[in-house]
Amino acid sequence: MSGGALVNLDVHVNGSMQHGRAFLTLDALRKMSEETIGSLLSTRFVDEDHAERLPLLERALSQPSVTIETYPGEIPPHELHAYVVDAEAPDAPIFGCVLAPLALVHELMAEAPHVVLETATFQVIDGDVTNASVISAIEAWVGRVWPAIRVPAVRLSPWPAHVEAADKGAALYKLLWFPPTVGTVPSGPPTFSPPSDLTDSERAA
Amino acid sequence: MSTSPTASCPGRLSCAWSQHDRSHFPTHGSTQAKTQRGPAKYLPGTTPAQMRAIETATVATPGAARSQPPGKSEYLRDVGAVIGWDKGEETTLSFVECSGGDLAGRAFHGRPMAASNHKLAGRRP
Numbered sequence: 001m002s003g004g005a006l007v008n009l010d011v012h013v014n015g016s017m018q019h020g021r022a023f024l025t026l027d028a029l030r031k032m033s034e035e036t037i038g039s040l041l042s043t044r045f046v047d048e049d050h051a052e053r054l055p056l057l058e059r060a061l062s063q064p065s066v067t068i069e070t071y072p073g074e075i076p077p078h079e080l081h082a083y084v085v086d087a088e089a090p091d092a093p094i095f096g097c098v099l100a101p102l103a104l105v106h107e108l109m110a111e112a113p114h115v116v117l118e119t120a121t122f123q124v125i126d127g128d129v130t131n132a133s134v135i136s137a138i139e140a141w142v143g144r145v146w147p148a149i150r151v152p153a154v155r156l157s158p159w160p161a162h163v164e165a166a167d168k169g170a171a172l173y174k175l176l177w178f179p180p181t182v183g184t185v186p187s188g189p190p191t192f193s194p195p196s197d198l199t200d201s202e203r204a205a
Numbered sequence: 206m207s208t209s210p211t212a213s214c215p216g217r218l219s220c221a222w223s224q225h226d227r228s229h230f231p232t233h234g235s236t237q238a239k240t241q242r243g244p245a246k247y248l249p250g251t252t253p254a255q256m257r258a259i260e261t262a263t264v265a266t267p268g269a270a271r272s273q274p275p276g277k278s279e280y281l282r283d284v285g286a287v288i289g290w291d292k293g294e295e296t297t298l299s300f301v302e303c304s305g306g307d308l309a310g311r312a313f314h315g316r317p318m319a320a321s322n323h324k325l326a327g328r329r330p
Contacts, residue, residue: 050244053242075227081232098226098227
């Protein structure tokens with residue numbers, strides 16, 4: 001493995017069952033002890049602004065099932081901003097976390113502090129971005145931040161519309177992450193053939 | 206995205222701008238109302254370069270510092286135009302914090318902040 005390779009380490013918040021992964025390069029890992037990373041995670045795990053939302057989220061996530069609205073960021077590589085629909089106030093979803101594809105983790109790694117931490121508001125999506133991997137990431141986020149609660153069944157509601165059917169959801173994510181190109185658009189002829197009279201006239205010219 | 210140290214925030218600590226966790230970046234489907242129970246957001250269409258420019262100007266503005274290193278330093282500036290939403294309100298205020306250490310590197314990131322935000326405790330620049 002080269003020194004620039006990405007590695008991750010699961011560390012606990014000091015004195016807590018809450019935990020998260022730290023993504024960093026092997027070079028950076030050689031310079032930082034696990035204790036140092038744990039201390040860094042403990043300091044940054046809960047953003048001051050987010051602290052007041054945690055009890056609301058815990059209550060909303062303590063239901064047997066929960067709907068999560070996701071909104072894609074405008075800047076590639078696109079992250080998803082996840083909002084938990086509160087059964088008691090369904091019109092005012094509560095921000096849960098940013099779901100980050102690995103491509104974004106690599107980009108953030110290039111910036112100071114050169115360590116990307118999974119916190120109460122940041123969760124990495126493993127693998128390709130699909131309905132299944134997004135749901136898996138949300139489940140992992142709930143399990144990390146509220147280790148005492150039973151992870152609810154997650155129903156995704158991706159922007160721009162509530163999409164319940166799995167195939168529609170998959171199609172939407174496919175569009176978001178793999179925009180159609182000429183080669184993948186299903187309608188229209190695979191190749192363009194000019195009218196024969198046009199080609200004839202061109203030949204004549 | 207480049208992360209070259211800026212001359213400010215303060216230059217001697219080589220602080221660099223960071224996207225942080227992107228929670229304040231605009232999203233498709235962003236609304237002002239969603240910031241009531243969610244993070245502050247820059248206005249839709251705001252680019253990373255624009256966010257960086259706003260936040261770099263904030264840390265470089267004389268008198269913007271609310272606290273100083275060591276530890277976390279904070280900066281607040283009135284941009285003079287609406288830059289985003291916070292607590293369900295439009296806001297012209299740019300709030301930036303810089304933190305980190307020797308091992309992890311020091312970086313700054315920011316967000317729009319409503320005048321009613323408890324962090325300001327009623328104070329404006």
